[in-house]
Amino acid sequence: MTVDQPDPISSKPARAKDLGQGEVESLFGQRLAEAFAALGCFNLAVFGKTGVGKSTLVNAVFGSQVAETGMGKPVTRGLVYYRHAGGLLGLYDSEGFETGTSGDEILAALRTRVTQARSLPVDQQIHAAWYLVRWSDRRFEDKQGEFVRALADLGLPVVLVITQVPSRDGVPHPEAIEFASYIESMGLPLRPAGRALLTNALEDPFTASPVFGLQALLDATYLVVPEVATAALTAVQILDWERKKRAAKTIINQSVAVAAGVGAAPIPFADAAILVPTQVTMIARITAAYGLPPDRSRALAAAGAVILTGGATMAGRYLATTLLKFVPGGQIATSAISATVAGSLTRAVGSAWLRVCEHALSLPEEERDRFLAGSGPKELFLANFTGKQR
């Protein structure tokens, strides 16, 4: 800790010195790094012949920056390991994978990797494997079945994904459904429940075939990955915002409880800054939970610092817009901040920052970078922060 943090249990909170913007910025940067580290890493292995759509599927689920910016490390011929998104995602990509010799080589390398990883923390193990088959190949060779079994024998949960499936009015191509049933009838150790999942990761404008099946693939993946990897998966995937929101709300609730503890002995109004360290930690954790790019954390830290410095100013804004509704007779209790106010002020900060993260996530990547680097986060935060209370 570089700043005094009030002891949430003590009835007399320590006097926090007023934090300057620079201090809050560096505290935020520190908390952001800790929040990302605490999420751990989701490690996924993706297999399938060249052209089945591995890269396309990964981009659709994790964002296109993943394919473009990853620094790859060859594990063996045809298998590359990438770390993405500031370490939230570890990806084994079998580029150039074919069955036969290269498949055997990949299996041998994986066997070594999985054996070594057994002595490592769970978040460094491989948590799931996606095995991709292109529907239009209409072929599933014995060799492929053997490969799937070998992966399962290594202890990897294998999710079988049939790719590039056209559909109309929500109904997949009947032959793709037949193909899935055929694969399912082979009795392979597929997870979950022996299913083969039908997907299309890219809209085809010519056949007007929409994207589909990705949420089902993600849900299937959640079912098979260990608990320890789910927080990182939630942060790094870009499809399921509800899961991100739930994670953020949990963080807000925890922070509200801490802030209420801080405010258990009424804080003099001018000392609202005492809540800032709690709020810095909270918005850092929300940012990480949303998986916003950690390499933009300097810009985010600056935005967070601008917002959170002058806790008294913010508290004042909050009191002025909110408290009139709650205080009997409409008198503003300007002298002290109670536990309730400390809690609800913190909730308002967390909820407004959650909106900033959601907005950033909704932008195309280039625009997102520009938004994060500019005054956008601050403006949007304030619009939500004060707007909500009206």
Ligand SMILES: Nc1nc2c(ncn2[C@@H]2O[C@H](COP(=O)(O)OP(=O)(O)O)[C@@H](O)[C@H]2O)c(=O)[nH]1
């Ligand atoms: N329509 C459609 N095209 C796809 C899909 N997945 C891949 N493709 C196309 O198939 C080609 C090969 O995809 P790619 O992801 O590079 O395959 P990889 O070699 O397995 O990584 C590319 O031209 C993609 O645009 C999909 O789900 N739908």
Ligand SMILES: [Mg+2]
């Ligand atoms: Mg590829």
